[in-house]
Amino acid sequence: MSNTQKAMNGGKWITISTVISTLFQFSQVAVLARILDPSDFGLVSISNLIISFFQIFSNLGFSNSIIYKQETDRKILSTLYFLNLIAGFIIFVAIHISTPAIIAFYHEPKLEQVLNLSSYYFLITYFGQLYMFLLEKELRFKSVARIDITGTVIGSVVTVILAYNNYRELSLIIGSLVMQTVKTVLQIAFGLSLFRPVWSFNTANIKDHIRFGLFNMGDGLLGFIQFNSDNIFIGGMLGVKMLGYYTIAYQLAIFPITKLNPIILQVAYPILAKMKDNTADLKKSYLKILDFISYCNLPLLAGLFITADGVVPLIYGPGWEKTIDLIYIFVFVGIFTCLSHPLFTLVFTKGKPSLLFYLNLGTLIIKIPLVYLFGTYWGVTGIAMAFLVATFLNMIANFAIAHSLIGNFVEDFISDIVKPVAFSLLMVAVIYTYKVIVGNSGLANTLIEIGLGGSTYALLTLLYKISFAEIKMYRQVL
Structure with missing residues (x-):
């Protein structure tokens, strides 16, 4: 199959995934806008802002380096995998530690429960993320699409049910965690044939990935501040x-x-x-x-x-x-x-x-x-x-x-x-x-x-x- 055919076939599956996911997400927002107050969306927006910030550091910029280098070495991939898991745990702790300062900045006590619950995202997502990178590297977009569709549909349904049961802003957070849990399980299931971790943790073997990732991560940090400085100022x-x-x-x-x-x-x-x-x-x-x-x-x-x-x-x-x-x-x-x-x-x-x-x-x-x-x-x-x-x-x-x-x-x-x-x-x-x-x-x-x-x-x-x-x-x- 030529690159053009691969691109069109991959585009077909990602399009199907995007259309279905978009319909559910769009319907979710339309329903929630009639149930929740603008302040509820504001609280979740701040939570998403914090999560997006810490996501910059969580995969240490390795996602693009794996595809760029077409990495296949099992020991190197294992080191990257375990390093990501460690980073996820550190970020989970960091969010809990920084929550009081965030609450003080926005003068919004409700943020404590929202942020603490949101932090569990980092204990979930990085068990499956590397498998997603490998599926994309191997152009297995049919699997990527099935994962995204399933996670989005289940997460959207859970969010709307919780909102109708008066969970307010927490309905969005819990729904997002459910969606990510489903995606992580499926990422591992579909990607296990491409990579099974071995007990290897040698950072000397990933120097090229680290060099690539540092600028990638730095770009992500600056991009985050650039695209979200308006949200930070408005909230404050x-x-x-x-x-x-x-x-x-x-x-x-x-x-x-x-x-x-x-x-x-x-x-x-x-x-x-x-x-x-x-x-x-x-x-x-x-x-x-x-x-x-x-x-x-x-x-x-x-x-x-x-x-x-x-x-x-x-x-x-x-x-x-x-x-x-x-x-x-x-x-x-x-x-x-x-x-x-x-x-x-x-x-x-x-x-x-x-x-x-x-x-x-x-x-x-x-x-x-x-x-x-x-x-x-x-x-x-x-x-x-x-x-x-x-x-x-x-x-x-x-x-x-x-x-x-x-x-x-x-x-x-x-x-x-x-x-x-x-x-x-x-x-x-x-x-x-x-x-x-x-x-x-x-x-x-x-x-x-x-x-x-x-x-x-x-x-x-x-x-x-x-x-x-x-x-x-x-x-x-x-």
């Missing part, structure tokens, strides 16, 4: 309720990115790692990834921008209107972010994770003062605008790094992106015309707007981008 300056509005708006706006981009990048990186010495092929692949991401994300983000005033009440119910203005800003954050994502495939394929470290360091130096300044004068809207400016500058630097790795690609990229941008603008114009002539209130109008937008973009794509014959060919390959 404006309170957990405002953080809840901000979180819901951000999650809805970047929903396409978090669900669609991993389908492409999760499959692309292991394949690109196998052609790391062929710069010409890497350039072609990078441009194809950018092209596909543009066609998938731009219409969804543009559609959300023009329909946000109807979509928000439809999904979340009354009381969430404050998120609409934030969504308008986050749509553009989403556009710049999705175009920046593919760089990691080039950087790790070339074995230069330090470039991402320096990129995030520069962005962080710019973003934190902007967040503080804009937040002080314009509150939560100002913080969202600071995020937008920093994300745009990050994308420009991102393209400069890609240019240094694969040569000039900007002309080809601009030529490719003209169509999805034009199609998206025409789609917005059609929806806007309908709203002016007919109106935009009510469920029926919102659904018609979504249908009109999707039909317009699909028709333009079939006429000017991809033919029925090509679609038929892709179906035959799959």
